[in-house]
Amino acid sequence: MTGQPVLSVNDLRVSFATRDGLAPVVNGLTYQVAQGETLAIVGESGSGKSVSSMALMQLLPTPPARVTGEALFEGRNLLTLEEPEIRKVRGNKIAMIFQDPMTSLNPVRTIGKQLIEPLELHRGLTGNVARERAAELLDAVGIPSARERLDDYPHQFSGGMRQRVVIAMGICCEPDVLIADEATTALDVTTQAKIIEEIKDLQDRLGMALIWITHDLGVVAGVADTVVVLYGGRIMEQAPVDGLFDQRRHPYTRGLLASLPVPGRNRPKKLNAIPGLPPDPLRLPAGCPFSPRCVHAVEVCRSDRPDVRWPLDDHAVACHFDPEELYA
Amino acid sequence: MTEVPTVAHRSRLRTTVETVLRNRLAVVGLIILGALIVTAIFAPLIAPHGINEIDIANRLSGPSTDHWFGTDDVGRDVFSRVVIASRVSLQVGLISVGIALALGVPVGLLSGFYGGKVDSILMRLMDILFSVPAIVLAIAIVAALGPNLVNAMIAIGIVYTPIFARITRGSVLSLRDAVFIRAVRSLGANDARIVISHILPNVIAPIIVQTSLSLAFAILAEAALSFLGLGVQPPNPAWGRMLSDGRGFFQQAPWMAIFPGLAIFVTVFAFNAVGDGLRDALDPQQRSVIEARGAGE
Amino acid sequence: MPEPLLSVSDLKVHFPVHGTGLLRRRTGAVKAVDGVSFEVGRGETLGLVGESGCGKSTTGLALLRLVAATGGTVSFDGIELTSLGKRDLRSLRRRMAMIFQDPMASLDPRMSIADTVEEPLLIHRLGGDRAARRRRVGEVLELVGLNPDHRNRYPHEFSGGQRQRVGIARALATNPDFIVCDEPIAALDVSIQAQVMNLLEDLQKELGLTYLFIAHDLAAVQHFSDRIAVMYLGRIVETAGRDELYEDPKHPYTQALLSAVPVPDPKVERTRTRILLEGDVPSPIYPPSGCNFRTRCRHAFEPCPSQDPALVGATSQLVACHLYDDRGVRIQP
Numbered sequence: 001m002t003g004q005p006v007l008s009v010n011d012l013r014v015s016f017a018t019r020d021g022l023a024p025v026v027n028g029l030t031y032q033v034a035q036g037e038t039l040a041i042v043g044e045s046g047s048g049k050s051v052s053s054m055a056l057m058q059l060l061p062t063p064p065a066r067v068t069g070e071a072l073f074e075g076r077n078l079l080t081l082e083e084p085e086i087r088k089v090r091g092n093k094i095a096m097i098f099q100d101p102m103t104s105l106n107p108v109r110t111i112g113k114q115l116i117e118p119l120e121l122h123r124g125l126t127g128n129v130a131r132e133r134a135a136e137l138l139d140a141v142g143i144p145s146a147r148e149r150l151d152d153y154p155h156q157f158s159g160g161m162r163q164r165v166v167i168a169m170g171i172c173c174e175p176d177v178l179i180a181d182e183a184t185t186a187l188d189v190t191t192q193a194k195i196i197e198e199i200k201d202l203q204d205r206l207g208m209a210l211i212w213i214t215h216d217l218g219v220v221a222g223v224a225d226t227v228v229v230l231y232g233g234r235i236m237e238q239a240p241v242d243g244l245f246d247q248r249r250h251p252y253t254r255g256l257l258a259s260l261p262v263p264g265r266n267r268p269k270k271l272n273a274i275p276g277l278p279p280d281p282l283r284l285p286a287g288c289p290f291s292p293r294c295v296h297a298v299e300v301c302r303s304d305r306p307d308v309r310w311p312l313d314d315h316a317v318a319c320h321f322d323p324e325e326l327y328a
Numbered sequence: 329m330t331e332v333p334t335v336a337h338r339s340r341l342r343t344t345v346e347t348v349l350r351n352r353l354a355v356v357g358l359i360i361l362g363a364l365i366v367t368a369i370f371a372p373l374i375a376p377h378g379i380n381e382i383d384i385a386n387r388l389s390g391p392s393t394d395h396w397f398g399t400d401d402v403g404r405d406v407f408s409r410v411v412i413a414s415r416v417s418l419q420v421g422l423i424s425v426g427i428a429l430a431l432g433v434p435v436g437l438l439s440g441f442y443g444g445k446v447d448s449i450l451m452r453l454m455d456i457l458f459s460v461p462a463i464v465l466a467i468a469i470v471a472a473l474g475p476n477l478v479n480a481m482i483a484i485g486i487v488y489t490p491i492f493a494r495i496t497r498g499s500v501l502s503l504r505d506a507v508f509i510r511a512v513r514s515l516g517a518n519d520a521r522i523v524i525s526h527i528l529p530n531v532i533a534p535i536i537v538q539t540s541l542s543l544a545f546a547i548l549a550e551a552a553l554s555f556l557g558l559g560v561q562p563p564n565p566a567w568g569r570m571l572s573d574g575r576g577f578f579q580q581a582p583w584m585a586i587f588p589g590l591a592i593f594v595t596v597f598a599f600n601a602v603g604d605g606l607r608d609a610l611d612p613q614q615r616s617v618i619e620a621r622g623a624g625e
Numbered sequence: 626m627p628e629p630l631l632s633v634s635d636l637k638v639h640f641p642v643h644g645t646g647l648l649r650r651r652t653g654a655v656k657a658v659d660g661v662s663f664e665v666g667r668g669e670t671l672g673l674v675g676e677s678g679c680g681k682s683t684t685g686l687a688l689l690r691l692v693a694a695t696g697g698t699v700s701f702d703g704i705e706l707t708s709l710g711k712r713d714l715r716s717l718r719r720r721m722a723m724i725f726q727d728p729m730a731s732l733d734p735r736m737s738i739a740d741t742v743e744e745p746l747l748i749h750r751l752g753g754d755r756a757a758r759r760r761r762v763g764e765v766l767e768l769v770g771l772n773p774d775h776r777n778r779y780p781h782e783f784s785g786g787q788r789q790r791v792g793i794a795r796a797l798a799t800n801p802d803f804i805v806c807d808e809p810i811a812a813l814d815v816s817i818q819a820q821v822m823n824l825l826e827d828l829q830k831e832l833g834l835t836y837l838f839i840a841h842d843l844a845a846v847q848h849f850s851d852r853i854a855v856m857y858l859g860r861i862v863e864t865a866g867r868d869e870l871y872e873d874p875k876h877p878y879t880q881a882l883l884s885a886v887p888v889p890d891p892k893v894e895r896t897r898t899r900i901l902l903e904g905d906v907p908s909p910i911y912p913p914s915g916c917n918f919r920t921r922c923r924h925a926f927e928p929c930p931s932q933d934p935a936l937v938g939a940t941s942q943l944v945a946c947h948l949y950d951d952r953g954v955r956i957q958p
Contacts, residue, residue: 006952037905043786044814044815044816070716146794158905158906159677160905161905166731177848188676188841189676189841189843189882189885190881190882190885190901190902190937191676191678192885192887193885193887193899193901194902195942197901198898202851205709213815215815216815216887217815217887217889218760218887218889218894219887220886220889221887221889221893221894222887222888222894224891226697227750242891242892245889245890245891251786255816256815257889259815259818259819259847260815260844260889261775261819261822261844261845261847261848262844262848263843263844263847263871264868264871264872265868265872267847267848270823270826271819271822271848272814272819272822273816273817273819273820273822273823274819274820275815275820277784277786277787277812278784278785278786278814278816291948293816384828499867506730507725507726507727507730507731508731508732509734510686510691510725510731511723511725511732511792511795512733513691513746514691514723515718515722515744515745515748515795515799516688516714516715516716516718516745516748516749517744517748518715518717521748525744526733526736528736529733529735529736530733530734557803610792621951
């Protein structure tokens with residue numbers, strides 16, 4: 001980690017009350033992210049990756065959600081802030097970008113109006129000053145003819161452009177932390193490449209901490225400084241990006257990387273698929289959530305939850321076994 | 329390699345029933361409907377007196393142990409008449425809604441599925457029917473065909489056809505371009521199979537809800553028709569006409585009007601309550617399962 | 626050279642666009658597929674790759690006549706599909722099947738998976754009596770890795786990957802020769818994608834299937850296909866063998882596409898140079914004249930706006946670009 005953490009999450013737990021019982025979706029998530037750093041949270045469905053960041057900003061309806069733990073930002077716990085206080089943080093100090101720009105934007109309001117709204121709310125800008133700033137922002141995210149396009153509606157933009165507008169809204173108040181939740185998943189790969197470059201640029205210029213939530217390990221390799229791998233609401237492995245891809249100590253990380261199709265003449269004939277199904281929050285095993293699908297699992301894996309161990313200062317694994325024992 | 333499904337197997341019927349039963353008003357409605365159906369089926373056995381048993385000596389007398397609802401202007405037992413009249417109401421309700429379903433649903437299916445000219449013509453027709461206020465239309469039809477029970481049922485059936493057509497058409501439109509419809513077409517299914525085996529079962533939920541609500545309206549409509557003397561003819565009792573007859577005697581014998589009125593009110597309420605309960609149960613049922621799973625994202 | 630199973634020639638699918646005036650006159654057309662030609666040999670997998678709006682899905686739908694072709698021809702096993710009558714088309718549908726992207730949306734939510742898988746048998750009157758059909762359904766469910774005991778369950782009771790297996794089972798019920806896979810793994814979790822791809826490969830070997838694999842995930846397409854065709858704005862810009870395309874992409878768009886795909890290796894990601902395309906994909910109603918990629922191409926020069934480049938080459942690698950002559954040799958720096 002490069003400096004003082006700007007956001008420090010400790011033992012975050014989120015469960016949902018459903019008709020079939022209490023579903024524990026996030027089970028003890030702990031991480032820190034410093035200014036200018038990019039943390040990637042990797043997971044598939046059932047991992048709790050999106051729910052965890054929505055919980056940070058108190059965006060989950062409680063009930064049916066129940067949130068415990070700590071999320072320290074500027075010396076305060078975000079999870080216990082009162083509504084007026086957390087509203088001052090949202091969109092201002094901590095901003096979120098979601099996957100689908102179509103539903104993040106209001107189809108019946110011009111993007112100018114939507115962009116100006118957080119500026120009014122958090123910076124008290126009005127009238128022409130606000131408009132000017134909004135146009136600057138659109139410029140900054142690479143939208144041509146920014147001034148004219150302020151009066152256009154979302155449907156008049158392409159998917160990539162819309163996502164850029166959403167990014168502009170996210171950074172408009174120069175947040176300390178930007179959370180991008182599958183922000184490029186719905187985009188074409190060529191557009192994705194551009195947008196990732198642009199976000200990295202913005203990050204450099206504004207010094208933001210970036211939390212990038214995704215399931216795409218290729219994107220992780222390209223953007224992250226540190227990676228947290230989630231499964232069934234728990235951390236399986238956490239490491240700097242090089243360490244994670246090189247050492248891949250946890251069987252889930254290893255399985256995930258091994259199952260990706262690799263282009264080139266040396267490709268394996270068949271993919272090494274991880275067997276089994278994604279986890280169901282209502283039917284998690286008592287022990288390690290990955291145990292039903294882990295080829296190395298033994299009895300203790302199913303019954304006892306593994307502690308998080310730190311084989312290196314900056315590399316954590318939640319597994320009963322050492323990699324040397326498993327991958328000899 | 330076999331795998332275990334992630335959601336416990338729950339029959340759709342069971343989930344629907346459970347959700348409905350959770351709604352207190354709907355349960356009350358169900359109980360009332362149950363009582364109503366039993367009453368209608370066993371009416372002759374339940375009614376202590378004949379419907380035309382005239383007892384002038386006891387006319388216009390209030391509720392008593394012999395006459396629970398009192399007697400009317402010619403001494404007939406109001407209770408017995410209300411009970412027997414329940415048959416008429418239920419009959420009319422069920423048959424007229426049946427007619428509306430039989431006419432409206434196919435129109436909606438064809439309109440929604442084929443679109444274009446077929447849709448335009450059929451929907452214009454429905455709009456014409458729709459544009460006339462229900463009661464007025466019913467009166468017009470009955471007046472044209474002649475006032476009796478069968479014609480009343482036909483009239484009400486025609487009046488409620490457009491709503492079923494509209495609801496069906498709306499659902500079909502949203503389903504017509506669904507991926508699974510395309511998938512089934514790719515298998516080589518013809519239009520008939522697609523409409524009957526795939527579209528119809530998926531649009532049935534709103535139709536069921538509307539059926540329950542329409543039953544309520546149909547009973548009300550029958551009451552209105554017989555109130556105006558256009559439905560069941562005397563001496564057969566019908567709640568509406570009893571209400572109309574009771575009007576003239578309201579000062580002396582309010583029970584003549586109150587009890588049939590109550591019967592109408594309670595029955596309509598019951599169908600509405602059950603209809604609302606069904607609406608809540610039938611479609612969001614899918615959603616809550618998906619929500620619980622989606623929470624794991 | 627044996628006859629290809631599928632032969633597509635200059636396929637066009639144009640959707641009319643109507644104005645908003647009183648007469649709603651036709652003002653133009655969305656050229657979703659604008660002259661596409663390719664062949665697929667028996668037992669082969671052709672990958673069709675491109676980004677959103679390139680027309681790859683529409684091509685797949687047009688092959689099965691789920692969408693009407695406005696031009697060109699499609700030949701399946703020597704039979705001309707585009708002019709086939711309804712009855713003959715129906716019987717041909719037995720031999721061609723499709724797997725769709727969204728496993729939840731592609732299954733009728735009100736039908737049990739047994740009924741879903743049995744339906745093609747009923748439509749084509751195959752499989753014998755009820756008991757025989759039941760057996761076939763069980764067979765096919767097992768073939769795709771599902772437990773036949775769960776046959777009476779409904780789609781919402783299964784996970785995404787399992788639902789996709791049901792979709793595959795349905796496609797296999799009539800023993801087809803050819804399957805169009807339209808983004809079969811895009812909606813699945815990463816850890817499940819590999820399972821389904823392996824299943825499709827196994828089935829291909831076991832049953833001798835021929836696939837058209839439509840996807841935007843280049844890595845998956847490269848793993849799975851024998852040959853790949855790259856589409857842009859309704860046209861094929863390059864066709865090559867899987868390894869050829871990866872090692873020596875000729876068309877500028879292919880090059881940009883390959884350079885944009887994220888690689889799960891931080892060292893590679895740090896050191897690679899990406900080709901970033903400027904601008905947006907043009908509207909398919911008003912595609913650029915000549916080569917429709919020229920507005921975003923860093924090599925665009927004089928012939929590009931005026932001449933449509935033809936898809937040509939001397940080897941199995943074909944490219945539609947003025948930078949190359951008709952033998953696929955680069956003539957422009």
